[in-house]
Amino acid sequence: MTNVYLAGPDIFIPDALDLGRRKAELCAAHGLRSLYPLDNAVALAAHDASLQIFRGNEAMMNEADAIIANLTPFRGPSADAGTVYELGYMAGRGKLVFGYSNDPANYVERVGRFETLDKRDGMLIGADGLVVEDFDLPDNLMLIHALDLHGAPLITLRKKPADLWRDLTAFEACVKLAAARLRAVAR
Amino acid sequence: MTNVYLAGPDIFIPDALDLGRRKAELCAAHGLRSLYPLDNAVALAAHDASLQIFRGNEAMMNEADAIIANLTPFRGPSADAGTVYELGYMAGRGKLVFGYSNDPANYVERVGRFETLDKRDGMLIGADGLVVEDFDLPDNLMLIHALDLHGAPLITLRKKPADLWRDLTAFEACVKLAAARLRAVAR
Numbered sequence: 001m002t003n004v005y006l007a008g009p010d011i012f013i014p015d016a017l018d019l020g021r022r023k024a025e026l027c028a029a030h031g032l033r034s035l036y037p038l039d040n041a042v043a044l045a046a047h048d049a050s051l052q053i054f055r056g057n058e059a060m061m062n063e064a065d066a067i068i069a070n071l072t073p074f075r076g077p078s079a080d081a082g083t084v085y086e087l088g089y090m091a092g093r094g095k096l097v098f099g100y101s102n103d104p105a106n107y108v109e110r111v112g113r114f115e116t117l118d119k120r121d122g123m124l125i126g127a128d129g130l131v132v133e134d135f136d137l138p139d140n141l142m143l144i145h146a147l148d149l150h151g152a153p154l155i156t157l158r159k160k161p162a163d164l165w166r167d168l169t170a171f172e173a174c175v176k177l178a179a180a181r182l183r184a185v186a187r
Numbered sequence: 188m189t190n191v192y193l194a195g196p197d198i199f200i201p202d203a204l205d206l207g208r209r210k211a212e213l214c215a216a217h218g219l220r221s222l223y224p225l226d227n228a229v230a231l232a233a234h235d236a237s238l239q240i241f242r243g244n245e246a247m248m249n250e251a252d253a254i255i256a257n258l259t260p261f262r263g264p265s266a267d268a269g270t271v272y273e274l275g276y277m278a279g280r281g282k283l284v285f286g287y288s289n290d291p292a293n294y295v296e297r298v299g300r301f302e303t304l305d306k307r308d309g310m311l312i313g314a315d316g317l318v319v320e321d322f323d324l325p326d327n328l329m330l331i332h333a334l335d336l337h338g339a340p341l342i343t344l345r346k347k348p349a350d351l352w353r354d355l356t357a358f359e360a361c362v363k364l365a366a367a368r369l370r371a372v373a374r
Binding site: 093129132144 | 196199200201236237238240241244261262263264265266267268269271272273274275276277278279280298301312313315316317318319320322324326327328329330331332333335336352
């Protein structure tokens with residue numbers, strides 16, 4: 001059985017257990033076993049709860065053959081930091097990396113939602129005085145090209161769905177793609 | 188010679204080449220050779236410039252024995268996505284990972300700068316309706332504990348420096364720590 005680690009800030013929605021079940025069902029329907037952070041039982045009141053969560057997630061990633069990462073922007077123009085860490089970790093371990101985003105906007109447009117951009121010497125500058133990456137990519141080039149070279153290009157929707165955190169259209173397309181690629185590898 | 192990859196959104200400041208030189212000097216003073224993204228010559232107008240940058244950075248990471256990541260929050264409450272990807276990649280490859288932040292605030296305080304937080308059923312909820320991680324850590328637990336377990340704990344300052352992107356006090360402390368740890372490994 002092929003194991004896929006499911007990463008994303010959608011574990012922070014109040015009904016994340018339910019979402020995890022829906023994601024697991026979609027994976028199973030395509031022959032994949034999903035590993036989901038909330039599958040680990042952790043007592044949140046424990047003094048070392050965060051460390052237990054880290055160890056649990058890392059163990060799952062080590063067990064997984066691939067990652068499917070929800071790279072929808074989270075609390076800013078970029079994907080969730082925890083998810084991006086996991087994407088990098090899996091790429092570093094030579095696993096296949098897949099990702100999707102429920103927000104089709106490119107990075108410049110995303111940054112522009114939060115601040116006014118300036119043009120100086122032909123470069124876009126953010127409110128912080130720092131250059132805004134302008135390659136017409138949806139997020140920082142390291143994430144986007146990691147997918148291109150270590151898995152498959154980012155899957156995104158033509159427009160934002162009504163429910164940004166619960167719509168699984170892009171996720172399901174990603175699962176199909178991952179299943180096909182993992183079957184090809186297994187042959 | 189021990190090679191250290193220098194990651195951080197400070198490559199986006201207008202005087203990033205100068206900053207890179209100062210960082211390289213501090214590394215050299217502690218016996219480390221630094222690999223810095225801007226050391227790769229890339230024609231930004233090339234049609235595949237972003238891919239060239241990705242390949243250059245990945246090659247540098249593969250060559251490096253460790254990473255020193257600037258995890259100062261960038262365009263939101265968390266560290267820069269590209270930097271976090273690189274931190275994960277290096278941890279995944281079993282390299283030593285070090286990080287510093289020029290912002291000592293914890294994650295809850297950082298999120299609170301951008302939005303009003305709610306308390307519901309004993310949990311902190313952000314404006315997006317999603318739970319805010321509340322472990323009194325400076326950023327997402329995956330980043331922070333990756334440093335704890337695969338390198339050394341995050342180095343931070345007691346207070347934000349006057350120049351958030353050019354102050355190298357925390358960076359230098361991180362270089363010293365990395366040099367000591369790398370010497371211990373090499374023995």
